[in-house]
Amino acid sequence: MTAPTLIRTCSIWRALEIVGDTPTLLILEASWLGARRFDDFRRRTGLLKALLSDRLKRLVEAGVFEKRLYCEAPPRHVYAMTAKGRDVYWTALMLLRWEHRWGTPGKIDVALTHKSCGKAFEPTPACGHCGGEVDATRVDWQEGPGLGWMVPQYSRRRQQRDSSTDATSLMDQAAQLMGDRWASLIMRSIFTGVRRFDEIRRDTAIATNILSERLAWLTSIGVIRQEQYASSPPRYEYKLRRKGVDYYPALLMLMQWGDTYYVAPEGPPLLLKHKDCGKELIAKVVCSECRAPIEPEDVEFRVREERTTPVF
Template sequence: MSSQTLIRTCSIWRALEIVGDTPTLLALEASWIGVRRFDEFHQRTGLLKALLSDRLKRLVESGIFEKKPYSTSPPRHEYVLTRKGRDLYWVTLMLLRWEQRWAEQDGEIRVTLTHRTCGHPFTPEPACAHCRGDFNATDVTWREGPGVGWMAPLYSRRRQQRDNVVGTSLFKTGAQLMGDRWASLIMRSIFTGINRFDDICRDTAIATNVLSERLAWLVSIGVIRQHQYASSPPRHEYRVSRKGLDYFPALLMLMQWGDKYYVSPEGPPLLLTHKACNHGLDAIVVCSHCRETIQPNDVTFEIMEPGAIVTAG
């Protein structure tokens, strides 16, 4: 097998094979809101029943949901997050944070999170576990880890579901972005300093026509921008915008989840350092008011949607 058919090993790549799909992310979002039963998932997500059934089945097979009976006559089941599924909570919070800052919401959807520990409404903020300081992509350096290597890009085949968000979603654009596996892999490349078309293509093994379409889409939604670095002939590279920089914590939390559940025996493929404290970056999510670490059971929320108020937690 030639080097052109291989890509860098990456925990983001492995995690995206599980959750890099918009319908999957919509099902996970519904579960955080308290949805457990199939009809509730269908109503909340607006997904076709066959598509929803398939994604719930995959989430059970991946160990993210556990299927539990709640009725024997007739047989009925509900879907409950496992520990592995609950460990995606920080990914969800970072997608919600990004959506609230940058995306245009349909109607008047507003989310208020309250931290039980301090009793205050809060914004979830990414922080370094060592110094508890905030960070973004420019505050982090990357280097190869013990698990770095090359692997065949054995991507599972999926239809593009980016434009099929028809139900009520708290992070519609975020689900489209992370749920488009190719787009997330492109963002991974750009965040790690790979900016030019041919280099991104080699790094991700994405077909050139697909890469062109995804780069154009990422430019159109404002997370990356083109920068011309040569005029004869014209050549461009791609850089993240402020909006794109703010997406970094969501992708990083996904990488950490992938490191926990899908890392190679040698260790993580990438090691990150927080420049401010010069320590290895163990990213956490903290309360913007008291700076304590946020866990699922620590949060209550109120969602104001057109014609309804949803509370949980």
Template sequence: MSEQKFIRTCSIWRALEVVGDTSILLILEASWIGARRFDDFRLRSDLLPTLLSNRLKRLVETGILEKRLYSDKPPRHEYHLTDKGRDLYWTALMMLRWERRWAPREGKLDIRLRHKTCGQVFDPTPSCLHCKAEITASQVRWAEGPGVGWMAVRYSRRRQHRSAAAERSANTALMDEVAQITGDRWAGLVLRSIFTGLRKFDEICRDTAMATNILSERLSWLVDKGVIALHEYSSVPRRFEYRLTEKGIDYYPVLLMLLLWGDKYYLSPEGPPLLLRHKPDGHELEPAVTCSCCGEPVRIRDVDYEVVEPLRAPDALATAG
């Protein structure tokens, strides 16, 4: 009998158990920009019909989408976000923010967001409602909360679907690289560990309870993505650790909004596993996504959007004959 492994409880882990799948994130992305029917999701996500059907069913089962009949003969359904699904909006905005900053933009769709409250086109900004300052990873201090503990690992076998995002056509591509990272829950757990100060391979392995071969692959992949980098911290004997790059540090708001959503919908009876404080005065962190123009929190009902067509490389100049 194999030894039971345990993982540190965390609302990020619980959230990733639900949405930590690239295909699911592509479906949610399509839903944010108006997809409601199966063919709309198929066109937007480029997912195979069988995979799309499976993930739509899963999203209905977890209460993120609801299925509504719009035709009796023949029976036809639409898929609409529930309140639980709409509460992922801040996570989606932080994913969009990261994609815009760090992924190549050529050949991708973009979204122009307009805040109805102030009427301005805005950039989504991670902010603390208590002090109105923008949130950065270096300005957040964490401590164990009443819900901290260890739980048995329940790793289900999932194929990697990173290519589902990477291979989309230019007509549908919006959030590709960030969907690959957020859609890989093991990569998310690795980043969670490093953000909490665990940088050595053995430390990350104990914290995530991953098989060593899976951890090695995820670490190498995140290094290739430029999210983390390998640093030598001892020359005799040679020892290495993994540190976040600037690109990796800027991923923090995505994890923060996942934690917020996980705390709301998957909180343990004892309370939150993590308590967050905002430096330098140590007040309780009140995370929100705000409008870069007026500073007010943005809600899905208060935002209009316009899809911007993919950026193209300028045509090469014709050579003189």
């Protein structure tokens, strides 16, 4: 009997099982922009009805949304975000920050206002101890007590949008990147020093053809670059470009969310240390102007000419 393929246990992997596809990210974004009813989500996301219904059902089952009856005849429901769902907010803000910095110019037009200080701001990843900004190059990591090996059970996902809709997303390429679970797992590997093709394949258990395609895509969008380390035969490893380095806070916040809700009894698989202060890294997202931690209800979005305050 062939031994099962094993991959490293990872809070990012577990979190991606819940939020790691583009339709789910679009639904979460729509909720933060005020959508509560099915038709609201349909209009904002442009997802086909069957796909939207499936993803809403999964989010309810995962405890990210709560389905509440507001009309009995005919039965109608709203989808309210739970505390668990609210805790994904920092991940979304980091995706939005990355999109603002690296997305296609002109694809989005959004401004954030922090109601607590009244100023327009950029969400900023910060160390919970020293308050310094968190950058991938300023973080050390080591194996944690929850590190182990597991058999991957990848659920099949479709990524489908209705081309007839005029719905818009604040996170275009960012949602594509995190919404492609394979790409995010590859990024996880590279961030932890796993850079060569065979090493990444063993680390992620991704099929060879899929891994080749995703590496080519990540290279084409400028997130990673290929560097030759042997000539006969030619061998390559994959290193981060600045655009890829800047994606780190999104994965960091996703990992912390996974550590909160899906960690093993022994503890987290990875332990992080902020080099600047030498302490355990517990990251938070703060206002770039007043440095206060960002809460969903304290943020106003201005999308084009529309101003929307999320309701929680």
